[in-house]
Amino acid sequence: MNKYESANDDENTASRSASVPSRWSDWKTVVKPGILMSNLFAAVAGGFLATGRPFGFPAFVYMLVGTALIVAAASMTNNVLDRHRDTRMARTRSRALPSGRLSPRIVAGAAAAAAGSGLLLLYVLVNPLCMLLGIVGLFVYDVVYTLWLKPRSTWSTSVGGVAGAMPPMIGYCSVSGELDAGAWLLFLLMFAWQPPHFWALGILKREEYRAAGYPLLPVVKGVRRTKLQMLPYAAALLPIPGLLYRFGYGGPFFTAFATGLLLVWFVMCVRGLTAKDEARWAKGTFRFSLYALTLSFAAIIAESALSGTAPL
Numbered sequence: 001m002n003k004y005e006s007a008n009d010d011e012n013t014a015s016r017s018a019s020v021p022s023r024w025s026d027w028k029t030v031v032k033p034g035i036l037m038s039n040l041f042a043a044v045a046g047g048f049l050a051t052g053r054p055f056g057f058p059a060f061v062y063m064l065v066g067t068a069l070i071v072a073a074a075s076m077t078n079n080v081l082d083r084h085r086d087t088r089m090a091r092t093r094s095r096a097l098p099s100g101r102l103s104p105r106i107v108a109g110a111a112a113a114a115a116g117s118g119l120l121l122l123y124v125l126v127n128p129l130c131m132l133l134g135i136v137g138l139f140v141y142d143v144v145y146t147l148w149l150k151p152r153s154t155w156s157t158s159v160g161g162v163a164g165a166m167p168p169m170i171g172y173c174s175v176s177g178e179l180d181a182g183a184w185l186l187f188l189l190m191f192a193w194q195p196p197h198f199w200a201l202g203i204l205k206r207e208e209y210r211a212a213g214y215p216l217l218p219v220v221k222g223v224r225r226t227k228l229q230m231l232p233y234a235a236a237l238l239p240i241p242g243l244l245y246r247f248g249y250g251g252p253f254f255t256a257f258a259t260g261l262l263l264v265w266f267v268m269c270v271r272g273l274t275a276k277d278e279a280r281w282a283k284g285t286f287r288f289s290l291y292a293l294t295l296s297f298a299a300i301i302a303e304s305a306l307s308g309t310a311p312l
Ligand code: HEM
Pocket: 032, 033, 034, 035, 038, 039, 042, 091, 156, 157, 158, 160, 161, 164, 165, 194, 195, 197, 198, 201, 290
């Protein structure tokens, strides 16, 4: 418990959870379905980017189910650990745990079951490397990011990026079986994408984060410094599709298309420095981060499928 939390938090949550029946929709929100689906899509794209042995349909399904279970477990655990601070933000207040519609004990139990079965599934039916990447994702997201850095340091966002890079790496390594050049370039792509993705939203919601006691970069160092800090990350992304192509991963369409999207995003980030309507800029830049990533991944999958190099 830190200085922002009160001893009554758990009592309040417990008494509310005793009186309100939980529903399917509460369980749905506790696994953060938008983030879960985008992570699964990233895992599929990772698999289609890799070169190596074809994984065949069953192995592909096992990889996806295993990844889904551990990402869901990671989000459930994050929801349990953040349940007190989540009561202090409008964007999180009505979630099932802070509003007491689900008990933290039950969600923690479900998270443990999902994490255990997901890791076992990856180990037995995919490969031990994928299980190891799953453990890294769970540990970095729940222990390093949520428990340790998020309430304490502006570094939380960059370090948390290691966890978000794991799902596409799991997809990739389920095909390659090893951490080769393509795997590390994919890691860099996902790692560098996340801080500017989140800081755009952090700038927009900085007062909420301040009130909740999160020392986010826009809260601690201000908006201009955050906008400047988005630039090296967005710039670092630009050569990655070309480098992947140079090393034999991804086709020319993906390379050109993804470079174009990332260039547009980089220009949007630069324009933030002179934007007059800050909220409009932040919303647009956050939204475009999702388009740029999703469309780049879609290009990997489509080009691989159309050129007959898909691992299925
Ligand atoms: C440091 C890592 C990351 C941070 C701090 C972060 C933070 C956030 C936050 C706070 C939201 C708004 C959620 C809400 O208010 O409901 C969000 C939305 C979203 N993020 Fe990220 N994110 C990160 C990594 C990722 C990764 C790795 C992906 C996908 C591969 C992703 C995909 C999305 C999507 C699709 C949304 C919109 C859908 C939704 O809100 O459910 N994020 N992110």
